[in-house]
Amino acid sequence: MDFLKSAVASAISKGPAFGYSFGDRVDVDESIWTLYNGTKRDDGSKCSIFSFDVSANKSRLPLARNAVRKLRTLRHPGVVKVLDTVETESYIYIATERLTPLSWYVKRKSLAEETLKWGLHNIAKTLKFINSDATSVHGSIRPASVFLSESGEWKLGGFDALSSMKEDDAILPTYGGLVPDSGRYMPPEVSKGGWEVMRQNPTHAIDAYNFGTLIHEVFNGSFLGSDHLGQMKNIPPSMHQSYKRLLNANPKSRMSVGQFLDQGRRLGGFFQTPLIQVTDDIESLGLKGDAERDELLGKLDEVADDFPADFFKMKVLPELLKSVEFGGGGAKVFSTVMQIGTKLSDEEYESQITPVVVRLFANPDRAIRVCLLDNLPLMIDRLPQKMVNDKIFPQMVTGFTDVAPVVREQTVKAVLVVVPKLSDRIINGELLRYLAKTSNDEQPGIRTNTTICLGKIARNLGANTRAKVLSAAFARSLRDPFVHARNAALMALAATSDLFTEEDCATKLLPVMCPSLVDKDKGVRDQAQKTLDIYLARIRKYSQTLPDAALPSPSASSATTGAPRMGTPANDTSWAGWAISSFTNKLTAASGDIQSGSNGQATQQRPSSVPPPTTLKMEKPASLTSKTGMALTRHGNTVPSIISPDTSTGFDDADDFGDDWGGFGDDNGVSKDKEEEDPWAPTASMNTTTTAFEDKGEPDFAGWLAAQSQSKQKAKNPLPKGLAKPSATKMTRPAVGARPNTTGATGARKVVTAPKKETPKAERKKAAEDEEEGWGDAW
Structure with a gap:
């Protein structure tokens, strides 16, 4: 093989320039040509090269030159495509499209019946063109003359003996016998009278007979001679009748390939x-x-x-x-x-x-x-990743804001597919901003899919923003009115539990998950139980690593030991005993008068209907009487202000979940601070005047709660006409001659006021639920 390549290269170097390189040799049945795989030197594209050695086959040189001439002039989609030819005294080269001999597939019987019909259909169309339009005879139809292109199409080659009946010096009558293996495929009239009889018979006669032998060989895998043409076992039954007419012994009665093609194209024909x-x-x-x-x-x-x-x-x-x-x-x-x-x-x-x-x-x-x-x-x-980041994703993001819901939903789903190809900058920036918008989409399905998407791409997010973004997104989804969105949030929390710290699990996530335990939907409740079990198990494991006790600060220790506990036995483990102890401890630690801030700020303005605060004197705890207990009961509305957690210690809901992670905090133009407020802080509708306090200052929550209770009671139960409460800050003198408003025998004037009472627990609960349901408006 190396010797042949070197010989070919030496021959090329001595002749005209040939812009193709020889590759491996391809075995072909009996032929005057040697087939090589080749490549084009300019662009490296694939090709095939037919090589003819003049010195070795000098007697067949006319056949080789005829093939070159016919391939240059005959153009048809079913004919082998020629790229270039070179002819010298020692060799002839024909560069064509990359080809594979049909005989390879025929011997292995590797082609399906439908594929064989398709290929025969292509060869029949090409032969019809040669016989009818070109008035020529191919004279060498056999598997060795048929090739498969790179597209798998059957192409006709082997134009060594192609002759036009209009030519006086046609090559076939003179050199037809030099075609390799011509005796096996020779029609009966030629075998009897020689190739000269072709001029006495129809143009299509020889090619029609050879096409019949081709049909037999491709379906049976071999052709041993004319005696075996009657065996039609493997030929499709619908083709039998036309096949026999192709092999008619009388050339004048023989069916042409064109007629065979027309028969097959008929309705229900074998080419349909x-x-x-x-x-x-x-x-x-x-x-x-x-x-x-x-x-x-x-x-x-x-x-x-x-x-x-x-x-x-x-x-x-x-x-x-x-x-x-x-x-x-x-x-x-x-x-x-x-x-x-x-x-x-x-x-x-x-x-x-x-x-x-x-x-x-x-x-x-x-x-x-x-x-x-x-x-x-x-x-x-x-x-490629660069193409996804630079060209595809910038076009893809338009789907997040499309007016058609189906486009938005499919875009959210596609994020799971495309995110492995995106850069960290795009994921933690642009992508999260768009997902923040779809998390507030008007379509509940899109909101649900956004939550699922965030849960699945959680590990692709940056470590610095991951916990903050996910906690805010899942907390919002847990308040979604759509049941599947809430369930998706719980499932996402369960899948991403390892991405949060134990402190976040205990202080941020568990509080927002607990309401799901009493969700109206059973599926949500069940999923909430499973998710909470995961988080609780993790927190229990973490708590075992913490110290058993923490040393109290010196100031707190002295303050605690300096004030005795009141009225709670040491062995009292009931809930009431614990509550009273907690309250008295808080009151003892907060001993002293409630005053304005020491920085010289003005005294807080009180409503006229609220009595001035009573100074608590805790100098003698031992002398507290039952009246002190009554005072605790009467001023029980001040307890929340004493035992409420300090919002600066991390309990601020707005700080935990309201941070803007690229759009989660921006809901219909409502700012983050207004959307999620501290549940312990007064609402914006309360007409109270606030005053800044220093560290030891204490706002008058007792007076505020009393006024708030009165305003709510008045709004809910307006007093009948004539019983309206007069202003406590301004007394109106009756007009001269007017009868004073007196009741009873003594005529003493009475002012009817609404009794003070604490805000019922049910009302406080309802207010909290109303505030929580307000999140539904954002969707």
């Missing part, structure tokens, strides 16, 4: 197969209507297994891509493109499909966009 119909219609796909296009694609799906894979890549795929991009092929055509794309190599995919995909993402057609997003899993592995 989906494979052949698709081949004929695929080139006009862009011109077909929707109904015709759908019918063709349906046939294409049926024959996908019978079609050569190369034909799909080289012929069908380009037509489908043109139909999608320019011919209105739509989503169905693109789905077929993706199925074919799975059979392509990375280089083929990058050169054929990737450029079209990038252009389609810029297409404003919503149907195309949805189809692209649906098929993104099939092509994401083939797309």
